[in-house]
Every structure is written in C-alpha cells, then in structure tokens.
Amino acid sequence: MSGISKRFGGVHALRNVDLTLEAGEVHCLVGENGSGKSTLIKIISGVQAPEPGGRISIAGQDYPHLNPVRSTHCGIQVIYQDLSLFPNLTVAENIAIGQHLGGLRKVDWAAMRTIALNAMAKVGAEFDPDTKVAELPIAGRQLVAICRALAADAKLIIMDEPTASLTRHEVDALIALVSELKRAGMCIVFVSHRLDEVLEIAERVTVLRDGAKVGTFAADTIDSRKLSHLMTGHAFDYDIHPYNLAGAPVVLELQGLGRDGDYEDIDLTLRSGEILGLTGLLGSGRTELALSLFGMNPPDRGAILLDGKPVTLASNADAIRKGIAYVPEDRLTLGLVLDQSITSNLTLTVLERLAGPLGLISAGTRKDHVAQWVSKLGIKVSDPENPVKTLSGGNQQRVVLAKWMATNPRVLILDSPTVGVDISAKDGIYDVIRRLADAGVAVLLISDEIPEVLYHSHRVLVMRHGRLTVDVPCSQTSEPALRQAVNA
Ligand code: ADP
C-alpha cells in the first residue's frame, strides 16, 4: 500500500501511509489508541476506501481501493477482536459458513464438515466440530476464527488484538500457531499492545502515531522501550534511575529560600551527577527560583550553599564563575545560535576564560579550544566557521554538550529544554543531559511535561504556589500521581 490516507470529517485517521506485507512474515502493527490501526485494517479488508491517490497492490495487481469481496478473493482475512462468530452455530458451521454464504446453492452439510475438518487439521484443533461455539472458551473461539480464515484460503490473516483476553498459556499456544502459519508461507498481521509479545512474534513492526507511519523496523533491532518511545514520542528510559546518589557529594543546597511574591520556604539538595526534575504549573514559581539560582532574581530570605558554603550570586556572570549555568527556555535546542558559526557557539560560554589580559581572544586560542572539543566529542565538522545549522541534529547536540561542558559547570539549570523540538531532537537532548550528569554535573531540569521529568530525572520536585509540595525519587512515583500533585 502506498500513500494511503483516510479522513473522517475533520479527523485525519491515516496520513499518507506506506506499508508492505510479505509472504511468510509476522508483521506487527502497533500504536496508541486512535493512531489508525483499525482504519488501516479496514482499508486492507476493503470495508473502507482510502482517499483518492492511494494505491494498493496485491501480488502485482494494482487497485485504487478494495471491497470486501475483492479483498476476500485476494486471500485477505481479518479476525476482529469480537471474532464475528455465530455462537449458536457449531464449530463446523462457523468455519465453513463463508464458503456457503452469498450463493444460492443448497447447503451441503457433508461438504461443510469436510471443509471444517481440513482447516482444523491444519492448526491441530482437536475440538468436536459439532460443539456450539458458545460453549468454547475464548481461545477455542479464536481458533475457530483462524480455521474460518484458513477455510477461506487466506494468504494474509490480520488479527486485531488477538491476545487481549487470553491467558499466558493461551498466548503461547497462539504464538506457536502463528509461527506455524508463517512457516506455511502465510503473512500474519498482528495488532497488539503487549510489546514484549510483539517483539517475540514479529519479523517486522510498523509503528503508527497520529495516523502517520513512524516507521517499519526489524523486530531484532528494537526493544520495548524504544517501541513505546516510537509510539508515544516519550522516551521511557528507566535506566537512569538505578544510579545511587546517596554517596555523591551535595553540590547545591537551598535552605529556607524565599522571595516575596515568587516562592517561599524552599529547601532542596542537589548532588553531583543527579538530575533533579522540577515541574509545576506555569506561574508556580519555578522560573523565578531558577533565575535566583543564576544570580538574576535575588532571594529575600534563606541561604544558597555551593559545596556546603553559603554564597551570594550577584549577577549571572557571578553565577557562571561559581559554576552555575542556566539555559533558558529556547526552541533552538539548548541555546545554540543556529546562524552563528560552530566556533562562536563553542566559545560563547567561555569568552571570559579564553580572553587574554586585554580581554581579547586570540585566533589561535579560539582554534585550539574548538579543536579540542570537536575531537573530544567526535563532532563531525567540515569547517568550524560554518553556521551551526549546517550540522546534523546529532552533531548539533554535541556542540551543545561541548558548549556547556567547557564552562565546567557544577550546576546546570535547564528550563524547558525540549519545548517545540521534534522527537528525534528530544532524544538527543536527553542524551546530552544524561552525559552531563554522568560527567558529574548536577542538573536541575525544569519542565511542564510530566513524562519528561519522570523518565529523565532521578528525583522530581513539584512546585505549587511558590512552594515545593513533592520531593520524591522517580522510582517511587508515577505519571498520574505527579499529574495530581501538579493540579491539586
Ligand atoms: P486505533 O485502531 O489505532 O485505535 P482507529 O483506526 O480506530 O485507531 O482510529 C483512528 C482515528 O480515526 C481516531 O481518531 C478515531 O476516532 C477516528 N475514526 C475511526 N473510525 C472512524 C469513523 N468511522 N468515523 C469517525 N472517526 C473515526
């Protein structure tokens, strides 16, 4: 299928989706609710027609769209979640009924029974063909539905959430059967929410998000974490939590910090290597607190301690000198100036340090500084005088990393670092943050997005009306709990 789109009024259920299904493969279709899986299946089975312009090709034959008869004729069979069986008919009748509907032929019970028994033999189904389907357990009914598809000479069987109501044992049996059908040269499309199972059974996985195809992946190149990331756009990276910070030195400590009208009674500790998430509604005082830590919004009360010593931060230059870096909310990925050269981006944060006695930076010093970081982080650069925007996303992220690592920060404050960036760039930013923390930097990650602080921090704080109301390790909280705390 190529260029398949489908609209329902204002809803864009599918956007320009391409999909290839091959004989002898199990192809899983995954995506969150509403991502378009069922719509895609309905288009394959001919129940719905795509928008004009799409193309469906089956075994070399092109169709602008299918219809149920044509689709069945081509060997396409869908097993919907409700299985669409007739509970009051027998197993044999259910399996063979498709072969008898639509014609004016007299029902040939003996022939029907033969058809049913043949199909059942193919899957090793052992139940009595004369049992009423209503008497079978779910797994048995599913087997009947599969037999019905086989009796209809299926080459492509699509199963919409077949394992949702099965026990683990039944799932194993189904997976074994699917592998059997695959070996017989059939294509099985499997829709499932259970990602471990998807990866166990599939050759390839196609991910849909908001009606668009994110990609098709070989199952052995991805894991469930990656898959949930692709489905949702949120990275679920639990690796970050196990780092034991109890022994790490406290870099920043706030004691009873308060500022009239902004925030009050703020106590917190931030350790070397720790990523501390800070979330809360807009106007809860997060940004005001962050600015105070960067010397730009002096507190009225309380103490700021760096490495255990009380400090006053007179200005942002003072804060930078004392090892605090602040990256304001910036759509252009962590404060890169995209139109300026790689060199000037890399030296922006360390001008003072690189400058000679007259406040000037020699060309040689600049060059050395840039060369050092380019090689340290393996930034692929043809000419460091080119604008940063000429670099690939990944290399831009490395420039960001170098830029802040060069300041030798003890504390890095990031305000909404991923606002307005796309999925892949987000991933790069999380990677930068993690690497900075791994290098011992204490990171304060401010974000509106609960999954962002939950999955990319060690600990999370919630601020409400200028006060910290939650301070909890990420491993001991959840998205709903944080959401409730934010909106409480
Ligand atoms: P999934 O199976 O992945 O949960 P669907 O294909 O059922 O997703 O739905 C994709 C989108 O299209 C959803 O926003 C859904 O509400 C919409 N949609 C699906 N079918 C119809 C329909 N018949 N009329 C209107 N909207 C529909």
Ligand code: MG
């Ligand atoms: Mg669905």
